[in-house]
Amino acid sequence: MNYPLNSSAAPNDRITRCASDQIQLRAVPTTAAGALAHAYAACEALARSHYENFPVASILLPKAMRPHIAAVYAFARRADDIADEGNAAPADRRAALEMWLRQLHHAVESSAIEGSTHDELMLAATANSIRTLGLPLQLFDDLVSAFAQDTATTRYDSWAEVLDYCRRSANPVGRLVLRIGGYRDDGLERSSDALCTALQLTNFWQDFGHDWQLGRVYVPRDVQRAEGAHEAQLAQGVVTDGWARAIERCVAFTRQRYVEGRAVCDGVGGRLRAELRLTWLGGSRILDRVERGRFALMQRRPTLGVVDLPMLLLRAATWTRPAGS
Numbered sequence: 440m441n442y443p444l445n446s447s448a449a450p451n452d453r454i455t456r457c458a459s460d461q462i463q464l465r466a467v468p469t470t471a472a473g474a475l476a477h478a479y480a481a482c483e484a485l486a487r488s489h490y491e492n493f494p495v496a497s498i499l500l501p502k503a504m505r506p507h508i509a510a511v512y513a514f515a516r517r518a519d520d521i522a523d524e525g526n527a528a529p530a531d532r533r534a535a536l537e538m539w540l541r542q543l544h545h546a547v548e549s550s551a552i553e554g555s556t557h558d559e560l561m562l563a564a565t566a567n568s569i570r571t572l573g574l575p576l577q578l579f580d581d582l583v584s585a586f587a588q589d590t591a592t593t594r595y596d597s598w599a600e601v602l603d604y605c606r607r608s609a610n611p612v613g614r615l616v617l618r619i620g621g622y623r624d625d626g627l628e629r630s631s632d633a634l635c636t637a638l639q640l641t642n643f644w645q646d647f648g649h650d651w652q653l654g655r656v657y658v659p660r661d662v663q664r665a666e667g668a669h670e671a672q673l674a675q676g677v678v679t680d681g682w683a684r685a686i687e688r689c690v691a692f693t694r695q696r697y698v699e700g701r702a703v704c705d706g707v708g709g710r711l712r713a714e715l716r717l718t719w720l721g722g723s724r725i726l727d728r729v730e731r732g733r734f735a736l737m738q739r740r741p742t743l744g745v746v747d748l749p750m751l752l753l754r755a756a757t758w759t760r761p762a763g764s
Contacts, residue, residue, distance in 0.1 A: 595660065605635070663685055
């Protein structure tokens, strides 16, 4: 979802123009003629066409950041679709993901901006962002490795396994956003990792019923055992008391990741700060709905809508930093 910028803020924590507004990025003329503009336009169109729990390349961001954020999103979105959509066999999906990644590496090595299909355009834009901003290719490799894992791994024994997946499926995106915003800070990256992990976990619990239909369960098996939750019960299409308790434990675990992820929302500046705070608030609000509606997760997917926007904007405007931070 894309949220409009609310310029009001708490008197003691007013959102001001700073690092992310003033960084010098190579301008991308998204409305001008030219192959590069066409490539970035394809990425922005894809970003606008998908529902997400967080704003993607929204007007909250400094204008110079938006095309690069859209390119990162488009690359990851396309890889996720390769892993999840259609009827191809798992081995074929993995082969397609390997090809997608090889094409990105090739595009980075080539200085040419070319392409006629949407995929070629998205790769050209992503490669241009990687070259011009010095984005680590390893982060893109990590993303694709997580999507490939989705084609083969459907159960997780422990939180350690789930968190390793999040380290590659979600955390690279946050680190790329920081790099695009001009931030190189270990503390901010650790907090960003926590926030991205929280958002990924929230999506798991939000999609609990849908993922079950796809044959996936992200609730760790040790949590299932501790709460007396058995997969055979889910085959009946209901969330039992045991599964509700397991979801509650997962929600509590996720909330702690949100706590650890607040620092990056305060550590960046300018409009990026507003974007991250709304991202944090939106994810937290969905997690609240997951908890309240846990018994109906097999039938209903909690989401945000337009009616949530005023409350999110109010909370962003009155956001206060934790004591002692």
